Amino acid sequence: SKNRYPPGPPSVPGVGHVFQVPTTYTWRYFEKLSLIYGPLFRLSLAGNDVLVLNKSVDAEELLGRRSHNYSSRPPLVYAGKYQSNNKRLVLLPYGPVLKRQRAAFHQMLQPRVVGAYENMQEFESLRLLHDIVDKPTKAFRHSQRFAAALVFTLSYGRRLQDNDNDLDSVITVLNGFVCDTYPGAHLVDTFPCLDLLPDFLSPWRAQARVKHEFEMKLYTRLVLEVKERMDSGKQNLECFAARLWERQNTETLDLEEMSYIAGTAFEAGTDSTAGTIQWFFMAMILYPDAMHRAQVELDSLLGPDGQTVPGFAHINELPYCFALTKEVLRWAPAAPGGFPHYSDADDEYKGFKINAKTMVIPCIWSMHHDPDEFPDPYVFRPERFLPNGGAIENDSLTEGHYGFGFGRRKCPGQYLGSKTIWIGLTRLLWAFDIQPGLDKQRKPIIISPDNCTSGMTSKPIDFEMRLTPRSDGHARTIRREWAMIS
């Protein structure tokens, strides 16, 4: 029948599944439902249709091949209208503003261009190693700084200051934003009629506006600083914000939009990249055999004495490190619940009706733990990505998993992000033995991937670990190389 909808759990008249869908760790709930109702199921949030996709074939078909219909985002009153003044790329509906902003991203982040950032990635990853040699207990913080420093330089054409004020500010923005955008986080997003209530009955509105002002102050200051440096003519600035100022002559980008475009690169690139590195630390503690195999590969190429730091020049000769990077992106996707897409028109798929204005959630967690596609999906096993007799040159860090999303909304930072992860992980594996922290009885502290944050992105909650240089030679090389370039 034309009116047959995908299956789903029984719902309550009027509100649908509003009170059944948890507001945290939703991907785990979706995975459970998919075992009962199948890979494609439907929920209703107070009359708004939600379609959850748990198999990659369905996501590739709907969000990929039918992307003309599934490339919008569900309207968010709190985070979209009030917090972002409808200008933040990641929440924009499909249309001319989104296309303009994505074109700006594409100019800076397309595969042809990202090769030019390798020096910067090698520089910052050496700093990461040096920071850890200096203060090994702060590895989480160092990995956050590593991720942020790269996108900061790319966005604003200068290095992130050592006092880290800008890093702290963007982390404050992000910690709020990844929760505020989560489906069900704010009642007004489920019941938009609440936006009709006056301010004195809607304290959330003032709260969202305060957040807007905070992030505007930060992002506007940063793009205006770039303009000042351009006007002073002292530097030939090669950065995202400078390109945006140049485009202003031909396009109508207002200051707020420019601030959000550059700021989005800073925030989107920091959170997901740092989170992935933190998941890597956990994987190495839980699966030490994978770490040792990668170290054997590195030592047989570069020698065991730690005299040569691996770099992009070695990427094709380190297939296991390449596969390990992909396995981290699969095993613990940075955005496990996926970013919701939104349909524009009615559609039919596999005999099911999909209404216009359906929120379509590609549950990356379920797809990456689908045993038909990834046998033993909960086990961390880089071997599953080892090129089968083929050469690594023909492989890609962004293919074979769904960590960067789908279709026309697929992550524009995927090429930069995946290479940042590769250089970060490969150098960490070369430099350190990563082991669990010890409790008071000197027994290894047990850690679990279940102990993670919940929001649009997810990362492990900070845990104790020991990072020890693999030899004095490794530590000496890191100090020497850093002294030479810093």
Ligand code: HEM
């Ligand atoms: C390991 C690193 C990264 C991961 C795992 C990741 C993952 C994702 C995912 C899953 C999406 C949603 C795609 C969809 O809607 O289907 C996304 C969107 C986005 N990412 Fe990334 N990302 C990473 C790094 C970056 C970097 C480095 C940047 C920028 C410099 C970036 C900028 C963005 C932007 C702007 C969007 C929104 C795109 C849109 O709505 O059209 N990401 N990312």
